[in-house]
Amino acid sequence: MGYKVFIDGGHGTTGLKIHERLDQRDDIEILRIDEAHRKDLDAKIEMTKQADISILCLPDAASRELAQAAPPDVRLIDTSTAHRTNPDWVYGMPELAPGQREKIRNAARVANPGxxxxxxxxxxxxxxxxxxxxxxxxxxxxxxxxxxxxxxxxxxxxxxxxxxxxxxxxxxxxxxxxxxxxxxxxxxxxxxxxxxxxxxxxxxxxxxxxxxxxxxxxxxxxxxxxxxxxxxxxxxxxxxxxxxxxxxxxxxxxxxxxxxxxxxxxxxxxxxxxxxxxxxxxxxLGKGASGQAVQNMNIMLGIEETKGV
Structure with missing residues (x-):
């Protein structure tokens, strides 16, 4: 297996679509948390430490809670609205402006656009x-x-x-x-x-x-x-x-x-x-959500950005 990815909130519409996309890839291993611990913050933080990238598909408050608790070197993509205007996060739109891809590639925190x-x-x-x-x-x-x-x-x-x-x-x-x-x-x-x-x-x-x-x-x-x-x-x-x-x-x-x-x-x-x-x-659900998240994940991992999208 290649890169390890943890999807927190994989039961919602966006999370399920991301699961579908990544399940078909042989370069990605999806880390799965025990169902009994999927709302346990400590258990989820441990999963983010094991993953190369974690994708948050959570309500705003839950995304903020996890992002604040996670170590700063843990790499996160947040699909909620919680961090899109936060200057400490990179806006996950590669086509936004010249240099945006490089910012995403080097980021630890990326906010997926609405x-x-x-x-x-x-x-x-x-x-x-x-x-x-x-x-x-x-x-x-x-x-x-x-x-x-x-x-x-x-x-x-x-x-x-x-x-x-x-x-x-x-x-x-x-x-x-x-x-x-x-x-x-x-x-x-x-x-x-x-x-x-x-x-x-x-x-x-x-x-x-x-x-x-x-x-x-x-x-x-x-x-x-x-x-x-x-x-x-x-x-x-x-x-x-x-x-x-x-x-x-x-x-x-x-x-x-x-x-x-x-x-x-x-x-x-x-x-x-x-x-x-x-x-x-x-x-x-594509460029407007899960496809954009996978594109950002690819860029952050150094993979060809359209793979799986």
Whole structure:
């Protein structure tokens, strides 16, 4: 066997998906804790000491507790929101900016991004860095995602035989504008204020589309769709998991579940010379969660980063 990996919280949606990915690999040995000790902090700390990397798939409070108790040289990837804006942790998005991969490679603590944040940041950050999008632009964003993003309870509610009739329609949430991904969306893009963000749950298992509308007259240089598309090509041209699409989505529609089961991240720029839509389409369980965690693990271990994703 090769590297040893401990997954703490392997019974949740993200943890199970990571288990599925790593179980198929001959270069990874998954360390398994006795079921009777899976909530025993001391036992879990001992497992992290034995592992080359531990992946935390826990609620925020439990992740903080383990991270604080673990020795500083223990290598952790946290999939919760607990540490994403913590300056002592490296943000686990290799494509964020030049040098980010090297930071992840050398890190002891890596915070895996949120799914909505992933879709937003990879659209917005290049335009801010290129000087096209003013940091104080009053951004809006909306995202439709599969119900698996809500975890086990939401999955059960959608899939039970006697479910509520309203679950067949899209469900808008985050109505108080306090979505838990907003802090990282601001910090990792360099914008000066949070977007007005409207996430929506659809009646499908996985996949998502993030949309950021822009008025070109409020951008530096008033760029049209092709000029913005070229910024993405230059930024992500060497990336294996990001694909800048040359054509508009299928038949004038963009369907949110098309990338379910994939780790590819697609970028579309549609609209006209006055208004454009920035669109990212990917799997909330793939590049938005477990696929990103495995990509970060690979980088930290010096393995080809797309292996198993």
């Amino acid at each position: 799914c909505h944040a992933t879709g937003f940041i990879l659209l917005v950050r290049p335009l801010v860095d290129a000087g096209i999008l003013p940091p104080d632009y009053p951004l809006d964003a909306f995202c439709i995602t599969g119900y698996s993003g809500g975890g086990k309870k939401m999955i059960q509610n959608h899939e039970k035989a006697d479910r509520e009739a309203y679950l067949s329609s899209p469900g808008q949430y985050g109505l108080t504008q306090k979505h838990k991904h907003l802090p990282e969306m601001v910090m990792m893009t360099g914008i000066s204020q949070a977007p007005a963000f409207s996430p929506i749950v659809g009646d499908f298992y996985s996949g998502m589309v993030m949309t950021v509308p822009l008025h070109t007259g409020m951008l530096h240089g008033s760029p049209g769709p092709e000029e913005i598309r070229q910024v993405y090509r230059e930024r992500y041209g060497e990336e294996k998991m990001i694909r800048v699409m040359d054509k508009d989505p299928e038949d004038g529609f963009i369907h949110s579940n098309v990338m379910a089961g994939s780790d590819e991240f697609q970028i579309f720029v549609t609209g006209n010379e006055e208004r454009v839509l920035l669109l990212s389409r990917f799997d909330n």
